[in-house]
Amino acid sequence: MQIKLKEIVNSEKAIKELIKNKFPIKASYRIKRLFDKIQPDLDTFREKNLELFKKYGTHDSEKDIYLLDIPENIPTFNKEFSELVDLDVNLDFEKIKIDELSETEVEPQYLVSWIFE
Secondary structure (H helix, E strand, O other): OEEEHHHHHHHHHHHHHHHHOOOOHHHHHHHHHHHHHHHHHHHHHHHHHHHHHHHHOEEEOOOOEEEOOOHHHHHHHHHHHHHHHOOEEEOOOOOEOHHHHOOOOOOHHHOOOOOEO
16 A cells, blocks of 8 residues: 555554554454554654654744744745655555454544555
8 A cells, every 4th residue: 555654644643542442352453563563654754753853944942843933944845745645655555344354443533544444
């Protein structure tokens, strides 16, 4: 499966919530394996995102964060950030059928379209 990095990043919270559920063992295993597979991409995204903030922003030592507060740097930051999140990621993963979740209730916001069918 080929997926955009932004879809992985935007789904991280949902996948973490799914891991907490008490699904049948097969679905539970597949969701955990999916998270393990995307974790290196999430780590690399965070690393590269921080590099962009260091490159185009300023460091607030009091809060120990980087701020994108130089107006002339914002368009270039946005361009490079868009290039980053628009990267294609090859993911060895088959969608999980909803009926594999059995009777477990799942909040709709966690039914990520690229994970379930």
